Amino acid sequence: MMGQTWSLHGLSGEALLWWGVIGAALLVLFFFLRPRPISLAVSSDLLWRRALPRRSNPLIREIVLLVLQLLVLACLLGALGDPRPEADAVVSEDSGDRVWVVDRSRSMAARDEAGRTRLDRVRQDLLAQLQALDSRVQIALIGAGRTPELLAAPSRERSRLRLAIEQLRPDQSAADLAAALHLADGLEGFPTAPQLELFTDSGDAEAVLEARRTDGMPPVLLRAPFQLRPNLAITAFRLRGSEGIPAEEEALVRVANLSPWPARTHLKIESEKEVLGSAELELEAGSEVIRRYRFDPLDDSVLLARLSSTGFADPDTPELVPDALPEDDVAWAWVEPVRPVRVMLVSEGNRYLERALALIPQVRLERVRPSSWGRRKAARARSMDLVFFDRFLPEGSLPPRAFVIAPPEDRSPSEIVARLDEPSITDWNRDHPLFADLVLRDLEVQSSLVFAPKKGDERLLGGPSGPLALARSDRKGRKLVVWGFEFARSDLPLRLAFPQIIFNSLLWMREGRAVGPKAGEEIALAEELVLGGDVDSGLDDPREARIERLSGLSLPSLDETSPSPVLDLFDTAALAPTARPVVLPGPGLYRISSGGRERYVSAQMLESAESRLFPLPPQDAAAEAELPEPVEVPVLPTVWLLLAGLVLLLLVVEFGGWLK
Amino acid sequence: MPEEALELSPEFLRKLEFLRLSSRRLHAGRSAALQRSRKLGRGMDFADHRPYVPGDDFKDIDWNLYGRLDRLMVRLAEEESELNLHVLVDCSRSMGTRPEAGGLSKSEFARRVVTALSYIALARLDRIHVYPFAAALGHPITPTRDKAQALRVYRHLGKVDVDGETDLEAVTRAFAEVARVRGVVLVLSDFLAPAGWQRALDLLRHARHEVAILQLTAPQEERVTARGEVLLRDSETGRVTRVRITEAVARAYRESFLQHSEELRSYARSHGLFYSRARCDDAFEELVLRTMRSERFLA
Numbered sequence A: 001m002m003g004q005t006w007s008l009h010g011l012s013g014e015a016l017l018w019w020g021v022i023g024a025a026l027l028v029l030f031f032f033l034r035p036r037p038i039s040l041a042v043s044s045d046l047l048w049r050r051a052l053p054r055r056s057n058p059l060i061r062e063i064v065l066l067v068l069q070l071l072v073l074a075c076l077l078g079a080l081g082d083p084r085p086e087a088d089a090v091v092s093e094d095s096g097d098r099v100w101v102v103d104r105s106r107s108m109a110a111r112d113e114a115g116r117t118r119l120d121r122v123r124q125d126l127l128a129q130l131q132a133l134d135s136r137v138q139i140a141l142i143g144a145g146r147t148p149e150l151l152a153a154p155s156r157e158r159s160r161l162r163l164a165i166e167q168l169r170p171d172q173s174a175a176d177l178a179a180a181l182h183l184a185d186g187l188e189g190f191p192t193a194p195q196l197e198l199f200t201d202s203g204d205a206e207a208v209l210e211a212r213r214t215d216g217m218p219p220v221l222l223r224a225p226f227q228l229r230p231n232l233a234i235t236a237f238r239l240r241g242s243e244g245i246p247a248e249e250e251a252l253v254r255v256a257n258l259s260p261w262p263a264r265t266h267l268k269i270e271s272e273k274e275v276l277g278s279a280e281l282e283l284e285a286g287s288e289v290i291r292r293y294r295f296d297p298l299d300d301s302v303l304l305a306r307l308s309s310t311g312f313a314d315p316d317t318p319e320l321v322p323d324a325l326p327e328d329d330v331a332w333a334w335v336e337p338v339r340p341v342r343v344m345l346v347s348e349g350n351r352y353l354e355r356a357l358a359l360i361p362q363v364r365l366e367r368v369r370p371s372s373w374g375r376r377k378a379a380r381a382r383s384m385d386l387v388f389f390d391r392f393l394p395e396g397s398l399p400p401r402a403f404v405i406a407p408p409e410d411r412s413p414s415e416i417v418a419r420l421d422e423p424s425i426t427d428w429n430r431d432h433p434l435f436a437d438l439v440l441r442d443l444e445v446q447s448s449l450v451f452a453p454k455k456g457d458e459r460l461l462g463g464p465s466g467p468l469a470l471a472r473s474d475r476k477g478r479k480l481v482v483w484g485f486e487f488a489r490s491d492l493p494l495r496l497a498f499p500q501i502i503f504n505s506l507l508w509m510r511e512g513r514a515v516g517p518k519a520g521e522e523i524a525l526a527e528e529l530v531l532g533g534d535v536d537s538g539l540d541d542p543r544e545a546r547i548e549r550l551s552g553l554s555l556p557s558l559d560e561t562s563p564s565p566v567l568d569l570f571d572t573a574a575l576a577p578t579a580r581p582v583v584l585p586g587p588g589l590y591r592i593s594s595g596g597r598e599r600y601v602s603a604q605m606l607e608s609a610e611s612r613l614f615p616l617p618p619q620d621a622a623a624e625a626e627l628p629e630p631v632e633v634p635v636l637p638t639v640w641l642l643l644a645g646l647v648l649l650l651l652v653v654e655f656g657g658w659l660k
Numbered sequence B: 001m002p003e004e005a006l007e008l009s010p011e012f013l014r015k016l017e018f019l020r021l022s023s024r025r026l027h028a029g030r031s032a033a034l035q036r037s038r039k040l041g042r043g044m045d046f047a048d049h050r051p052y053v054p055g056d057d058f059k060d061i062d063w064n065l066y067g068r069l070d071r072l073m074v075r076l077a078e079e080e081s082e083l084n085l086h087v088l089v090d091c092s093r094s095m096g097t098r099p100e101a102g103g104l105s106k107s108e109f110a111r112r113v114v115t116a117l118s119y120i121a122l123a124r125l126d127r128i129h130v131y132p133f134a135a136a137l138g139h140p141i142t143p144t145r146d147k148a149q150a151l152r153v154y155r156h157l158g159k160v161d162v163d164g165e166t167d168l169e170a171v172t173r174a175f176a177e178v179a180r181v182r183g184v185v186l187v188l189s190d191f192l193a194p195a196g197w198q199r200a201l202d203l204l205r206h207a208r209h210e211v212a213i214l215q216l217t218a219p220q221e222e223r224v225t226a227r228g229e230v231l232l233r234d235s236e237t238g239r240v241t242r243v244r245i246t247e248a249v250a251r252a253y254r255e256s257f258l259q260h261s262e263e264l265r266s267y268a269r270s271h272g273l274f275y276s277r278a279r280c281d282d283a284f285e286e287l288v289l290r291t292m293r294s295e296r297f298l299a
Helices: A013-032 A046-051 A058-081 A118-132 A158-166 A177-185 A205-214 A351-358 A375-381 A497-509 A637-659 B010-017 B063-069 B106-123 B147-158 B168-178 B198-206 B247-270 B284-294
Strands: A006-008 A038-042 A083-085 A098-103 A139-144 A149-155 A195-199 A220-223 A232-241 A249-257 A263-271 A275-283 A288-295 A302-312 A330-336 A341-346 A363-368 A386-390 A401-405 A415-421 A447-452 A458-463 A466-473 A479-483 A521-524 A546-550 A570-575 A588-594 A597-604 B045-051 B073-078 B084-090 B127-133 B184-189 B210-217 B228-234 B240-245 B274-279
Touching: A013 A058, A046 B240, A046 B247, A058 A637, A098 A118, A098 A177, A118 A158, A118 A195, A139 A158, A139 A177, A149 A158, A177 A195, A177 A205, A205 A220, A232 A302, A232 A330, A249 A263, A249 A275, A249 A302, A249 A330, A275 A288, A330 A588, A330 A597, A341 A351, A341 A375, A351 A363, A351 A497, A386 A497, A401 A497, A479 A497, B010 B106, B010 B284, B063 B073, B084 B106, B084 B168, B106 B127, B106 B147, B106 B184, B106 B210, B106 B284, B127 B147, B127 B168, B168 B184, B168 B198, B184 B198, B198 B210, B210 B247, B240 B247, B247 B274, B274 B284
Parallel strands: A038 B228, A098 A139, A098 A195, A195 A220, A341 A363, A341 A386, A386 A401, A401 A479, A521 A597, B084 B127, B084 B184, B184 B210, B210 B274
Antiparallel strands: A006 A083, A139 A149, A232 A249, A249 A288, A263 A275, A263 A302, A302 A330, A415 A447, A447 A466, A458 A466, A466 A479, A546 A570, A546 A588, A588 A597, B045 B073, B228 B240
């Protein structure tokens, strides 16, 4: 045993030290907190001294008890640490130190036939090597991801290495293999240059290693013990809202077959309340398919595109092969709900205008009689997208967006120069948005006012006597249309152009303001989310923002018996942001809220290189060599437990009465 | 502190009057008292006959015997004389121990016993001398012939501080020097003297006194009920001893106590002395009326 070294196969030395310190501290604390003896007055201690001629000092006994307890603690720690002598014989020819670099990119989450991920496969190999390698071999573990991370410093402690291997998890991004190998090159603590082993499924691995060879860097053993697996991915999910009224929403989904085998799948697009579209797709190897769906603006805002029932026709197997990477089979989108167009009609009744407005789906019409106009109505009118004043004009200022039809002559917003019967209308302003692409030839009007335009007024239509309709706008966004004749006293309502004029009026009035649905932002999975902009204005510390994630991956599908859908879809367990830019932990839809403002971001693997599970890098021949047989080492933990048991027995026998 | 009054029932006092101090050796007293003496003379009880010599009192002639023997013989009777009782009362601090359940302390118990003995002695016209002691012999309390003076003994003992350590040998040595008249020496003590008791009692015997031993105990001295870790504090020396009292230790202490009592008893037996042990939570009347009579300290 002389000169033989020992290593811990259970808990690490650091963990044992902590447990030992805590345990010893508790024992010592209980020693000092033990109950003090009671004082007993006796007539004489003469008889006591005769009865106990050889009494031992109880304090010494208590100290001995404490020492025995510490000894039990030491034995238990020994059992937990499981120290073992290192084997004398070298069990394999290759007993040099190792650095394991493990690719933790998202593609390592691809599953094989047995349902194990590629990272599981790597984990299995590493644990087998750990068991088989000479215990004198030092090993370090590096995780390659967006940034390389030293998961276990060079060490012989198998327990610590085992823990680091078991905690390997896939990252959200591609792996920077070059940076990870560079980190491995710079590791200290090895007496001689260690062997570098790279576990990766990246097709770029060969290029990285070739670059190293060119630069004269130490060689790297490439390990890729993975199966070829097929993958179908949603590579695009775009939402777009039209800017017109009525606003429609359009969804574009692109599905790519990233495998050498033909595939079939089921694509579904659904919202919180309904399925918006579904299709069975068949894709040839390496091909992609685009699907578009148009639908009316939704009240709900979360949209999900999902591939399911995917199967690949592998020529070597009779059954369809499932998709290996489900993370790229789903995509989320957030659409801001369309806000209705709010129109107020102040009129005793104008059926032509009302019917024209009724044709526009997003219009929410409020009818007001002139007789009920008052301060309250005037206040409401200021928030309307457009107010039609039909043969009525209130006192005071007009709302910011007003369409005045046949104003009273004593209160016209534009100076009236004449009233003409059967005026001749010779022109209309085709350049103005109200009349874009419209024809108003031979418009018949019974009677109309003629206006005197001011500077800045735009002539909409008129004749030789002057404009019969004007448009006015200012820098503050205030807009006004003054129309000189009643619709009913012309043939305008009978023209096809009439509802379009009304529609164009709404568009012109809302110009610059969001009309159609607006899609939320999208972020690639590994990109940093920078907290800033509108949602965070006023924030002193982005750590005050709250990030919530859409809970689950599925939405309730619509059927006749389905209950009311769950509207609160967001996981209330907040993901705490940090002062650094945030990298979202996984695919999904996220809500970022701060100070009453909200922002929605969908994070997904769209068009991600990690979806391409082909090709695999060729594994080095040396890596295919069988692992050495594990060495039989004496099992010692039971010895420590026996020792602890013996000391405990001694404690009970000697001090059992103390327990009473 | 107001003086505690001693309540002795008339019945108890009446019983006490029938008792007398008993001595295994009769001592010469100074004056006639109700105590028997070996001295033959003109007493009340017939002891023997002798021939008549001119000068004898005609009243002493036994005429019945003359009628039978036709010889003149004179009756002889035992001459009664007083007994000296010396009571050494332990007033050291250990005698202040009181039962855990409450009641009389050992010193208070001893005080009552001494008072009862004083009453008996004074009723019989015997002399009683009460010496309180601790580390040294205290001033004697010598009541006069009136049996009512027994309460004076009670009061005087009440004024003695129960304090100090016990030094029996010094006390008995001092006593031997001051007590010129031999008599019965009753030692009331717990005999828990650090220097021991045997030498002290030997001194008394060598001074030709008749020694009587009354060992007083408290219940907690006979049997220990406490368990666990304790700090024993000696009431006289103040010494502190840390002991873990287990069942075994409690048994060992009990053995130690019984051995101590047995040593006293054996000593008394081997020297023909009176010995009795009393607990301070016992009725002192029982001790006086029964125990002391059965042990023949009283008759």
